[in-house]
Amino acid sequence: MMRFVLPVAGLALLFLLPFSIIPALDAEGAAFWQHIFVTIFVFAAMACAWNILGGFAGQLSLGQTIFYGIGGYAAAMLNQHFAIIPWLAGPVGAAVAIVVAIFIAWPCLRLRGPFFALSTIAFLEVIRLLAIHFKDFTGGSAGLPIPMFVGTEMRIGWAWMLFREKENYLFIAFGLMLLCLAASWLVRRSRLGFYLVAVREREDAAKAVGVNTTAVKLSAFALSAALTSLVGTFHGVYLNFIDPETMFSLPLAIQVAMFALIGGLGTVTGPIWGTLLVVPIAEAARGWLGAAANGLHGLVYGVVLVVVVLTMPHGLVGSIGPWLRRTLGLGEADGGSGSIAAPPAAVPSTGRAPVGEPILEARNLVRRFGGLVATSDVSITLRQGEVIGVIGPNGAGKTTLFNLLSGFLPPSSGTVRVRGADGAWQEPSTPHQFAAAGVARTFQVVQPFAGLTVRENVMLGAFHHASSTAEARRIAEEVLATVGLGEAMNMPARSLTIGGAKRLEVARALAMKPRVLLLDEVMAGLNPADVTASVELLKRVRDSGVSIIAIEHVMAAVMALSDHIVVINSGKMIAEGRPAEIARNPAVLEAYLGEDYVHVEH
Amino acid sequence: MDIFLQLIANGVLLGGVFALISIGLTLIFGIVRVVNFAHGELLMVGLYAAWILSSQFGLNPYLAALPLAVVFFGIGAAMQRTIIQPLMGADPHVQIFATVGVGTALANAALMIFSADLRSVNLPWARQATDLFGIASVSRGNLVAFAVSVAATVALMVFLQRTHLGRAIRAVAQNRYAAPLMGIDVNRIYAITFGLGTACVGLAAAVLSPLYPAFPTVGSFFVLIAFVVVVLGGMGSLEGAVIGALIIGLVDSLAGYYIAPDLKEVVYFAIFLGILVVRPAGLYGVRGSE
Numbered sequence: 001m002m003r004f005v006l007p008v009a010g011l012a013l014l015f016l017l018p019f020s021i022i023p024a025l026d027a028e029g030a031a032f033w034q035h036i037f038v039t040i041f042v043f044a045a046m047a048c049a050w051n052i053l054g055g056f057a058g059q060l061s062l063g064q065t066i067f068y069g070i071g072g073y074a075a076a077m078l079n080q081h082f083a084i085i086p087w088l089a090g091p092v093g094a095a096v097a098i099v100v101a102i103f104i105a106w107p108c109l110r111l112r113g114p115f116f117a118l119s120t121i122a123f124l125e126v127i128r129l130l131a132i133h134f135k136d137f138t139g140g141s142a143g144l145p146i147p148m149f150v151g152t153e154m155r156i157g158w159a160w161m162l163f164r165e166k167e168n169y170l171f172i173a174f175g176l177m178l179l180c181l182a183a184s185w186l187v188r189r190s191r192l193g194f195y196l197v198a199v200r201e202r203e204d205a206a207k208a209v210g211v212n213t214t215a216v217k218l219s220a221f222a223l224s225a226a227l228t229s230l231v232g233t234f235h236g237v238y239l240n241f242i243d244p245e246t247m248f249s250l251p252l253a254i255q256v257a258m259f260a261l262i263g264g265l266g267t268v269t270g271p272i273w274g275t276l277l278v279v280p281i282a283e284a285a286r287g288w289l290g291a292a293a294n295g296l297h298g299l300v301y302g303v304v305l306v307v308v309v310l311t312m313p314h315g316l317v318g319s320i321g322p323w324l325r326r327t328l329g330l331g332e333a334d335g336g337s338g339s340i341a342a343p344p345a346a347v348p349s350t351g352r353a354p355v356g357e358p359i360l361e362a363r364n365l366v367r368r369f370g371g372l373v374a375t376s377d378v379s380i381t382l383r384q385g386e387v388i389g390v391i392g393p394n395g396a397g398k399t400t401l402f403n404l405l406s407g408f409l410p411p412s413s414g415t416v417r418v419r420g421a422d423g424a425w426q427e428p429s430t431p432h433q434f435a436a437a438g439v440a441r442t443f444q445v446v447q448p449f450a451g452l453t454v455r456e457n458v459m460l461g462a463f464h465h466a467s468s469t470a471e472a473r474r475i476a477e478e479v480l481a482t483v484g485l486g487e488a489m490n491m492p493a494r495s496l497t498i499g500g501a502k503r504l505e506v507a508r509a510l511a512m513k514p515r516v517l518l519l520d521e522v523m524a525g526l527n528p529a530d531v532t533a534s535v536e537l538l539k540r541v542r543d544s545g546v547s548i549i550a551i552e553h554v555m556a557a558v559m560a561l562s563d564h565i566v567v568i569n570s571g572k573m574i575a576e577g578r579p580a581e582i583a584r585n586p587a588v589l590e591a592y593l594g595e596d597y598v599h600v601e602h
Numbered sequence: 603m604d605i606f607l608q609l610i611a612n613g614v615l616l617g618g619v620f621a622l623i624s625i626g627l628t629l630i631f632g633i634v635r636v637v638n639f640a641h642g643e644l645l646m647v648g649l650y651a652a653w654i655l656s657s658q659f660g661l662n663p664y665l666a667a668l669p670l671a672v673v674f675f676g677i678g679a680a681m682q683r684t685i686i687q688p689l690m691g692a693d694p695h696v697q698i699f700a701t702v703g704v705g706t707a708l709a710n711a712a713l714m715i716f717s718a719d720l721r722s723v724n725l726p727w728a729r730q731a732t733d734l735f736g737i738a739s740v741s742r743g744n745l746v747a748f749a750v751s752v753a754a755t756v757a758l759m760v761f762l763q764r765t766h767l768g769r770a771i772r773a774v775a776q777n778r779y780a781a782p783l784m785g786i787d788v789n790r791i792y793a794i795t796f797g798l799g800t801a802c803v804g805l806a807a808a809v810l811s812p813l814y815p816a817f818p819t820v821g822s823f824f825v826l827i828a829f830v831v832v833v834l835g836g837m838g839s840l841e842g843a844v845i846g847a848l849i850i851g852l853v854d855s856l857a858g859y860y861i862a863p864d865l866k867e868v869v870y871f872a873i874f875l876g877i878l879v880v881r882p883a884g885l886y887g888v889r890g891s892e
Contacts (some may be wrong), residue, residue, distance in 0.1 A: 060695045062702075107879040113694035114637035118829050119878050122871045125826060129868050250822065254702055261699050295713030295818065302707025309700045310688055 007269075014276075015174050019167055034166040040279050041173035042235050047259040047271030048180035049227035052187055054257055055266035057220040058200030059109065062253050063120030066104070066127050067097040067225040069247035071232025076144040076242050077137065083150075086161040090233040097229035098222045105221045109214065121250065128248035143243025146236060161237045172234055177272070180227050185268050187223070191463050191472075196220055197266070198449050198460050205447035208406065209512060210435025210464045251298070258301055262308045264315030273316045278304055352543045355563060356384030358419065359547050360439070360516050365404050365414035367571075374400040375411070376571040380549070382516065387538070387548045389562030389579070391555075393591060397571040398551045399444055402518050405549070406441045407434040418516065435464060440514035442505035444521045444551070448493035455480065455489045457504055461511030475511055483507045483537060499526050503534075510541065517541065519550040523557050535560050559583070567591065604737075609855045611738035617851025618748030619810060623824050624831040624843040625755055626802030632838025633775040633795040636686055636697050640705035642825025644800055647708060648674065648807020649816035650716065656723045656811070663723055664746065667808035671801040678800025679793040686796065687789060705821065713818040720815035728812035747809045754805055755844055758798070762840075771795055775838070830874040836884030845885060849873075 018037035023030035050064050074093030078084035084092075108119045131138045138144065148155055148162050156162050163169060187193045195216045198206040206213055236242045246252075263274025281304070282297035289296060312319035360382040367375040374397045382388055390398050403409040405416055407430050417425045418437040428434045440461070449457050458476035459469075466472035480486050483503045488496065496504060502522050509517055519538075523531050535557050542548055542561075552558045558565065558579070565582040567575040569591040575582060582588055627641045651670060655661040685704060689697050728743030762768035774781045774791045782788050814820065831850050835842025850870050857866040877884060 054695075058695070060698060107875055111878055111882060114698055115833070115878060115882065117698055118637070118833065119875060121826070122830075122874050122878075126868050126871045126875075129864065129871075133862070133864050133868075251706070254706065258699070258702070258706075261695075265695070293714060294717065295710035298710030299707050299714060302703045302705070302710060305703030306685060306700055306707065309696055309703060310685065313689075313692055313696050 031166050036283050038169050038173045041177040044272045044275040045177040045180040045231045046256045048184045049224050050256050051260045051271045053220045053224040056196040060117045061120040062117045063124035065249050065253040066124050067228035068232035070097045071229035072236030072242045072247045075233040075236045076146050085159050086237050090230050093229040093233050094226040097225040101221045101225035105218050109217050128244045131244040145241050176231050188268050201449040202447045207431035208441050209461045210432050212432045258305050264317030267317040270315050270317040353385050355386045359384050361417045363415045366412045368412045374571050378573050382547050386563050387561050389558040389565045390551045392568035396568045407431040438515035440509035440512040441518035442509050442520050446501040446505050450494040453490050457493050458507045458511045461508040464512040479507045479511045499530050517546050517548045521551050523554045608738040613852035613855030615744040615748050617848035618751040620831050621844045621847035622751035622806040624828045624847050626799035627828050628832045628843040630799035634792050639701040642821030643705040643708035644803045645807050646821035648804050649811050652808050652811035653721045653723050653816050663808045663811045670804040670808045674804025675797040675801040679797035682793045682796035709818050720817050722815040723811040725812040743813045750809045830870050834877050836886035839886035842886030
């Protein structure tokens with residue numbers, strides 16, 4: 001309960017400051033300060049909304065004012081043409097913003113980094129120019145008023161969101177800020193929030209744990225757009241007047257992103273701290289220097305941004321927050337569970353079920369890269385509870401085969417079928433469809449979500465079937481104990497050793513409760529003791545009924561684990577059979593050791 | 603037909619202007635791998651510099667071109683050393699914001715110092731029309747800008763292809779980890795490249811100053827076009843930037859006449875978005891660099 005007291009008190013203070021404290025101290029200047037606080041709340045709300053897309057999802061949009069403008073124009077146009085109150089125009093604008101966001105996201109979300117930012121700027125420019133061009137609808141560059149009087153009708157009061165007393169605006173602006181803050185807090189704690197961070201950190205690994213990355217990014221874009229549009233509706237009304245330059249404004253879009261970055265990208269409260277730091281500095285500086293200082297606030301924004309980026313790239317919250325927690329001796333709020341013992345019954349190790357019906361079938365897989373045939377006519381059948389070892393020299397095409405078996409690469413020809421939990425055969429084509437069909441994989445080059453803790457990494461796998469965050473957390477803790485990472489649960493994933501990172505890969509895949517597990521060299525680089533431990537672990541996984549295909553170079557492990565071995569060289573299957581047969585196969589010896597060696601042997 | 607030829611001539615010359623601004627941007631991206639969002643604001647600073655030199659000291663902007671380029675080389679190298687270098691290993695979004703911050707600060711500083719008024723260099727010679735082989739009538743200033751643009755691009759290409767330093771720069775662009783193993787000081791190359799890219803802007807500012815007035819937001823007008831040009835041509839490709847600039851110049855001229863003057867930007871932003879979706883590497887770019 002204590003952890004809610006401080007934020008609530010802080011927010012209450014933030015509201016009371018302009019609402020009653022400043023007017024009590026300085027009655028004459030109150031209106032000015034109330035205007036500044038309305039501005040702060042509006043910018044903070046927009047920065048929070050932006051942060052859902054730019055921070056959590058890592059999609060750096062510099063066109064966010066598209067949606068602010070849509071909200072503003074919804075208010076003004078519905079007011080002008082149909083005399084509709086802003087409370088109804090707001091949801092209409094938000095709905096339009098969602099549609100536009102999805103339309104824009106389709107091309108933009110394929111792009112990364114600066115190219116995404118540039119494409120959002122381009123959309124913003126196009127929409128601004130169109131708003132200027134279609135005068136009949138939008139009033140063109142002359143803009144549209146949102147007047148208090150239409151003829152003899154007075155459009156003042158709560159229904160019209162227009163007031164003579166500024167303090168009423170504070171309620172709405174503050175409410176919008178709370179709405180955006182709450183949305184961002186809820187998203188961060190939800191499955192969607194975990195998925196967004198996963199997509200930001202490692203898109204491929206996110207796909208492997210069954211995240212539909214496009215859908216997740218689209219949701220962030222749409223939510224962020226809808227919230228921003230609601231803010232735009234209010235602010236348009238508050239300003240009494242809108243035009244394309246102020247509504248579809250590139251400088252404002254940059255400012256909003258700036259506030260979030262200064263406060264701390266991807267943190268829940270960062271955008272508010274950023275706004276609270278920068279806007280008052282700029283306004284105070286303008287107050288001291290008077291109206292002559294046109295452009296001063298922009299100068300302050302720019303300089304603060306450069307200084308923050310150079311000195312604390314994680315922003316105020318990201319840099320000062322951890323330091324503050326250390327200094328005050330506060331632990332992580334959710335920490336403390338430490339290590340837990342492996343639950344004895346989680347993975348029973350007694351008795352092995354007989355190998356059953358086929359569960360995954362690859363037929364005549366071919367994959368070409370230009371002239372290179374990386375996979376040439378490979379067919380594999382994996383049965384329930386079976387372990388297939390895939391061996392072959394480096395560059396033989398083993399990892400390409402895995403990418404075909406998990407949807408990361410479409411085959412040039414051939415099919416992959418997976419038997420679902422209901423017994424029906426499916427032909428998945430994308431990584432998340434494979435995940436949904438029960439196929440989990442690891443990556444040869446480990447792909448941890450580096451910024452998340454070890455537990456959070458595994459929770460992302462568990463979300464695949466868990467119905468709640470709490471359940472995902474419990475599954476993650478069990479699985480981590482099983483693979484021997486229980487102690488490291490709260491460490492950031494980037495601090496693991498290579499052996500630890502390999503086990504994390506396996507844990508994340510296991511947390512998905514897969515029926516088919518694809519392991520890509522999970523024992524490479526491990527010491528002999530770790531290899532033995534891994535073999536025991538995989539035997540227990542197998543005995544619990546999971547079917548496994550493992551690419552492996554550690555021969556002792558392959559021989560000990562596999563029921564069936566497939567040998568690949570130059571993209572072709574050159575041999576397959578039981579481990580004992582493969583060990584004597586001349587073609588295999590030749591592929592590994594060269595022709596001369598085979599002749600010497602025989 | 604006459605009007606068509608006139609439009610083509612205008613478009614090609616305008617393309618020359620765009621090319622001069624874009625090659626600096628594409629050079630910096632190609633080698634330092636940083637998208638300089640402050641590029642346009644540096645041009646704005648250059649336009650003000652040319653205006654001050656001309657109005658206060660009576661210096662012809664064409665004579666100021668080379669000195670300005672040299673000074674801007676220093677400004678660019680200094681900017682790289684102080685702001686970009688510490689962020690070379692950082693996330694792309696941090697680099698973007700650093701240059702966005704520089705741009706915002708410069709534009710607003712100009713607003714404070716010079717106000718929002720337009721400041722034009724008074725050089726009537728440059729605005730006078732001249733006849734171009736009897737097919738079109740174009741301003742002399744545009745011809746000069748086009749010629750300087752062609753000369754600067756050729757000089758830059760020769761420098762990159764033929765000199766030792768130029769080869770070192772290309773080596774860094776191709777593999778920034780292998781280059782230092784060959785004895786190349788990568789950080790020095792970054793500073794030099796940033797300087798060269800910025801020098802192009804200084805040169806551009808001088809030759810454009812008789813044609814375009816200086817005002818605080820002039821940079822964002824040009825930089826958006828430069829982004830379109832550079833993405834169209836392929837980020838990092840000099841040839842691509844020139845071709846892209848000519849295409850956008852022609853689009854600007856033709857769309858302004860045949861569609862609507864206020865929609866010509868919509869047309870080239872539409873081209874820009876189309877390119878990003880269909881072929882993000884651009885006309886001359888290397889696939890995967892996006």
